[in-house]
Amino acid sequence: MTTHPFSRRRLAVSVSLALATLSAQAAPEVAPAADAADAGPVPTVVVSARNGDYLGNHTASAAAPTQSSLAATEPQSIITRDFIELSVTPAAEYSRIVNIAPSLSGDSANGPGLSETKTTMRGFGDDQYNITFDGIPWGDTNNPAHHSTSFFPGSVIGGAIVERGPGNADNLGYATFGGSINLFSKKPSKEQHTSVFGSAGTWNTRLGGVSWESGQLAGWGNGTIQLNYQHLQSDGYLTRNTINSDNYMLKVRRPLGESTVATFFVSANQIGYVQPDNNKGPTLAQVAKYGKNYSLNDDPASFNYAGFNHTSKNTDFDYLRLETNWGAGWATDNQLYTYAYDNETISSTDPTGLTAPGTKAGPKGNADIPGIDKRNKYRVWGDILRLNKSFEAGTFRTGVWYERSDTDRHQYDLDLTLGVRDPRETKPVPVTFPDVLFDQQSTIHNVQPFAQFEWSVTPDLTVTPGVKRVQIRRAVDAAVNQTTRVLQHTSVEYKATLPFLTANQRIGDGLAVYAQYAEGFQIPDLKSFYIADPTKNSSDPQKSTNYQLGIVGESNALTWDVDLYKIDFKNKYVSNGLGGTDAAYVNVGGATYKGIEGQATWLVGGGVALYANGSKNKAEANDTGKTISGSPDMTAALGLLYNAGPWAGSLIGKRTGAVYQADYDPAKPAAYEAYRTGAYTNIDLSLAYRFANPGMNLRALKLQLNVFNLAGKQDVTSISPGKTVSGDQYTFQAPRSFQVSARADF
Template sequence: MSQRPKTSLALLPLSHGLALAGLALSLGAQAADEAKPGADVVTLDPVTVSAQSGAYRKEKNTASAVAPTQASLTATQPQSVITREFIEQSVAPTAEYSRIVAIAPSVSGDSANGPGLSETKTTLRGFSDDQYNITFDGIPWGDTNNPAHHSTSFFPGAVIGGAVVERGPGNASNLGFATFGGSLNLFSKQANKEAGGSVFTSFGTWNTRLVGVSLESGQLAQFNKATVQLNVQRLSSDGYLTGNHIGSNNVTLKVDLPLSERHTLTGFASINRIRYVQPDNSKGPTLDQVAQYGKNYSLNDDPTSFNYTGFNHTAKATDFEYLRLRSRWSTTFSSEAQVYTYSYDNQTISSTDPTGATAPGTKAGPKGNTDIPGIDKQNKYRVTGGIFRTETQLDAGLLRAGAWVESSDTDRHQYDLDLTLGVRDPRETKPTPVQNPSVLFDQQSKISSFQPYVEFEWEPLQGTTVTPGFKHADITRSVSALVNQTTRVPQNASMNYTANLPFLTLNQQLGSGLAAYAQVAKGFQIPDLKSFYIADPTKNSSDPQKSTNYQLGIVGKSAALTWDADLYKIDFTNKYVSNGLGGTAAAYVNIGGAVYKGVEGQATWLIGNGIAAYVNGSINKATANDTGKTISGAPDSTAALGALYNSGPWGASLIFKRTGRSYQQDYDATNPAAYDTYRIAATTNTDLSLSYRFTGLGWGVRGLKLQLNVFNLMNKQDVTSISPAKVAKYDQYTFQAPRSWQLSAKAEF
């Protein structure tokens, strides 16, 4: 075992976000004064992150250089690293993160309106979108009513430098409100050393258009080799679904500023604005509507219809910003302080029922009126937080410690509207603290969270790394509502949730290019805000849902082949469910759980002459403990096959993805027939990409890349989900978007 120099570790007390903000500012002030002539030059690397800003260190002309997904030889849990090169070659220019990570094993989900043209809820090993974390540059983000995500609202594909899909809770330093099912970790693009930029555009099916500019300052010698990146783009499309137009604008800025040889400050800001024309209930048409109008039926031009385009629209305004100070204080001690904020503002006007189950008529009109009822819906929140990480090299091993603090404020409401008259119910002008049928809810809520962690990476033998760790989660959720959701009465309540989350990992190097790993780790998920939609939330259980993950894996790499495989079992306990009682006896309690288990693998073979073959697959099983039946929404398998070509100016990929069958309703012994009724068959999708890069064009143009992408090449239009209604006639179906194409050009200068 190699000897490591000793150093001491002092953990700074962190009680709230302001402490972290003050720390970051004070470190920045000190850094400018501490650079001395002759000081050791230290390369700054991110502290305790899974991958470096979307980059994967690899050698050219190897399988690792072209692999769509792969794991690291130092992995401690199943993972899929996805590079920027794959994104640019094989993913739709209009896409966001859901389309990027869909290539990975055990991941599924796609947009019904076309690639990147509507929100997509992915599943990971059968876990739903609110049961795993999504991070951006190490910052967990998501909704505040539950930790779900809006895929089109924050980061377009053009600003994502890469992704790491981690299938498991990870180490103690993995942060978020849902370490339950794993993490989708997104990273911003790395800066270029040379100045330049690009102008890019795409157009294609459904009048889809994308135009943008990306600028790189290169390393600015007069500012300690600082770099500046700017991306500005505009997307618009009519979409596959009738009447579902989307318009999106994004501006993203990233600055890396070395303050000295030991300290680097990074600033990031992304502002996004989206307008949709779509119903608030976007779960698809009924079978009767499909028979009459087609699989893409959604909205129409009839002002007497619930589905009128003028009655269904959404505007979303989001922003995401952070400051990060990375410091290397000595050869044995480094730290990272990061403060951030992000916001989400959803303003929706929508009719109440796109299925035809409800007859026209509103409370506001006279008896027998045919006005169209609707809602005015708001979901608006601001999140602020900070993350502080330290890393200390001791004789015995590497000690990592830190803390995450975060707070959020949310303002949500939903009011009845008479869409035909364009007014709210005239009998009600403001919410009042009494039951009122015109105010569905007017609610404010808060979350405060504190999660300290510590982990120790120990190397007892050469090539053997053992890492135990521990994280404590302390979360308080509160509601202050004039009219609370569901109960429609005033509500003021608060609940505190805590969880102790130990983990242990092992990585064993088995020789050149071969390693094995094992993990035992605890995960958890914060209870949903809906647990406050009862008369007395203090009667709820204070124990959050938890999971225990057991995972084994092996990773192999050579110049011609990169591969890995893993086995997993996840025991999900403390399932948070309603006790089924009404009135003051209603409560959410921990009952039962589920078991998730399976096998996964991925491999890329570099055949030669620029040709590579790719394959991945998973067999997944998610069963409820009480019934032994498959959990709704959990596919039983995934698989992918691909061929890739890169030689000179030419590039191409052909990738096939299969998502296995799933059940769309949980098993109910009182109605067992419904379980099989809502089973959907496996779906498949094939994407084709062809590109050619011209060089030596002059006029300051370094290169011009032309690219053709064809999505769903085989034109499959199978059912991807079913939303059961009270009456089967009004069940809603979502289908695959049919074959589409996008032609793109990117001029580099």
């Protein structure tokens, strides 16, 4: 099977073809078509406010860090570019941006934006909800997890909408199970300008970049071009855990004729880490000896030698979108896309210090350091077609999502001291692969047709029924399969029909209530193929049934919303515990998730706004009645926002509740309580001053100070249980840090 790696040549060809397509037709002066495209069927709410100006002080909605829409049909949190630019570190990626929302939690152990962060949503893990970019779902191909630093830095994100629920039929992805984090690119500026930006801060963190907006080009059908480049490097809080990354972004929008708008987007990211593959933190013994930030060292005789632990990641994300109004109420929206991820890792095998040095390659009693050569590399191709027809009674929406992925994964034994693969493998593998832990290729073929009708029962009541059909075929073609270590060539199909029904009732100009019934699903993990005969697995994926009620209020002085939810998780996909040819993954019980959430912003006056959100969450296994591991029991945020004249600022605290770090085992009840961590809080401060027309041909100059974890707390955020207690690994809050930033607009 052929995979498609990251390639500058491939990207250059893609850019050339797309620009040729966009240049093929040009309608002079078609500004209305370009404006209409901003309100197309994918981004239901425009989240890119004013291209980086300060938080508005005229309405609570303009000042709100998060808020819901009066048209919402499920709990949501809308986050604007204004909030990102003022209150989030310039080094941030999406996890830091969306963490402000209720029921979301996650923290970077290496410092804000300086390491991958796994965000939880209502207790659902990172592989149990979708993440989309401009309406396109993306994620890993072994399971639908995400790498927060690998694709989209904060400088290319125009805003986000967190949807806590499966959404409507056209909400796409492999894990509608838990909800969606929907990211959006920046809205094009109508005027030409250039911005140069940079920041410097704790742990020798440095960031620099430049962005260019063409504005509406009168001789090019009022089309727009956006360019962005960003470089980030840092030593990081964790010892020797450096990061170095570059991102290149191009976005072109152009009318083709009078009724079509084309958008071409490409983002390429290159990132290098120095870190262990098992990056779950130090043991308590290591903390006592070296400190909470211990990770790597400079000793070549150690598993933790920085020279033995490094990762290179190359990614790209590209799409061509055509939005067409055909007249008579008909419209189409088609997105042809591809994205790729290439992770090449060299790492030692045990950073805990509990394994004695010595490899199978050296003589008896040798002190060589064993390691791995790891690859996870995939290319995804897809197309999303949406067809809309407007009637007097409402809008009918239908379409289909098609996607194919090709994945190449391997892991080889290494003798890091000798710098070669470990040539003597004791486990039973074919003799032609003596050093291979696994060498595996896999594919996913996905087809999901969907349909819904937004029925306008009255001018104030909208009822939307819909259905989505899931048809997925997963195949593995492995010379040496993971875990079983034998040849594997097989495929399994998964099918599901997912109905939903929502209603939104407007009550006057500033109040609405909504209700949702919806079913979600999650694609089975690739690990279900790590058995002798995967065709014996159940073909029924994990499912969720969501029941949600909410109310949204909005006025000039106050925006607020509250919701209640209950989610029944069924068909949990687990191993039957058998070995050999009897091994299989089967459906068993599940869990119940329920809670209450809310968010509010009050515009006090004089440039001051107050913000608060909170959630009370429960996630309990049906068989034991105990809380599921990794699920915080609450979240809360409090904030003070200020905007008057050239000054702007924010002081926001986010608290994440207590978490059980291991699932309940009836045979070890004491251990369950021992792995419960307490709540922790991060308080972030931002102050900014904007000089208008300061001279030197500058339109504006903004200076900003951000302080993160202002209180300097270093509580435990997670524990990864080891085979013994001495092997438990801990992560902590990164201590207080700061960044000083500047942006010059020309």
